[in-house]
Amino acid sequence: xxxxxxxxxxxxxxxxxxxxxxxxxxxxxxxxxxxxxxxxxxxxxxxxxxxxxxxxxxxxxxxxxxxxxxxxxxxxxxxxxxxxxxxxxxxxxxxxxxxxxxxxxxxxxxxxxxxxxxxxxxxxxxxxxxxxxxxxxxxxxxxxxxxxxxxxxxxxxxxxxxxxxxxxxxxxxxxxxxxxxxxxxxxxxxxxxxxxxxxxxxxxxxxxxxxxxxxxxxxxxxxxxxxxxxxxxxxxxxxxx
Ligand code: BTN
Numbered sequence: 404x405x406x407x408x409x410x411x412x413x414x415x416x417x418x419x420x421x422x423x424x425x426x427x428x429x430x431x432x433x434x435x436x437x438x439x440x441x442x443x444x445x446x447x448x449x450x451x452x453x454x455x456x457x458x459x460x461x462x463x464x465x466x467x468x469x470x471x472x473x474x475x476x477x478x479x480x481x482x483x484x485x486x487x488x489x490x491x492x493x494x495x496x497x498x499x500x501x502x503x504x505x506x507x508x509x510x511x512x513x514x515x516x517x518x519x520x521x522x523x524x525x526x527x528x529x530x531x532x533x534x535x536x537x538x539x540x541x542x543x544x545x546x547x548x549x550x551x552x553x554x555x556x557x558x559x560x561x562x563x564x565x566x567x568x569x570x571x572x573x574x575x576x577x578x579x580x581x582x583x584x585x586x587x588x589x590x591x592x593x594x595x596x597x598x599x600x601x602x603x604x605x606x607x608x609x610x611x612x613x614x615x616x617x618x619x620x621x622x623x624x625x626x627x628x629x630x631x632x633x634x635x636x637x638x639x640x641x642x643x644x
Contacts, residue, residue: 466514
């Protein structure tokens with residue numbers, strides 16, 4: 404279903420909201436815009452994911468949004484919490500958060516967040532799979548959508564509904580202090596503590612059990628020899644998945 408851009412703009416008067424029916428990536432379009440500007444797309448032909456991956460961006464099936472923000476501590480964790488809150492408000496579905504900011508339903512990825520620095524700004528990219536009924540074979544085992552998890556045919560919220568909840572949720576979470584972001588993330592994420600994980604790092608994989616976040620929001624992984632490793636970036640997966 405196409406975005407109802409008239410409704411979205413009407414809900415946020417005075418805010419710059421650029422809309423593209425089709426674009427390569429909202430990240431590129433947002434670079435250089437003023438703080439607070441929002442770029443939305445109906446589809447992306449070159450959607451960008453974390454770690455240099457592509458983001459599958461089927462037409463009319465998802466939320467594809469970039470927002471220009473001021474750089475802030477724990478921004479990626481705050482955005483994950485905001486997206487989780489928006490999905491809960493719009494759909495009643497409660498996502499897990501896989502550190503640092505994958506949105507998970509039934510142990511599959513339903514959304515993701517990408518933060519890029521540009522000209523003293525942080526460009527926050529948020530992708531949420533809403534209406535997809537299938538995914539390309541290379542991601543089919545790892546990806547899901549709200550529709551696939553919904554289980555009740557009528558009443559699935561639209562991407563417009565999610566965005567109407569998302570923009571205020573981002574403003575709310577960006578105003579929270581770092582200590583509460585860390586606490587809320589730890590409460591919302593089954594990955595933050597006590598979870599057996601494998602972490603892919605440039606110099607090989609680490610296996611261990613998560614042991615909370617440090618004050619900078621990095622993930623602590625306790626290896627079986629009792630030593631702790633701080634994970635700064637990299638793909639965290641539940642062990643055995
Ligand atoms: C991830 O790998 O989990 C991050 C995915 C981020 C996807 C969003 S969709 C809107 C914005 N534009 C992009 O090209 N990427 C982000």
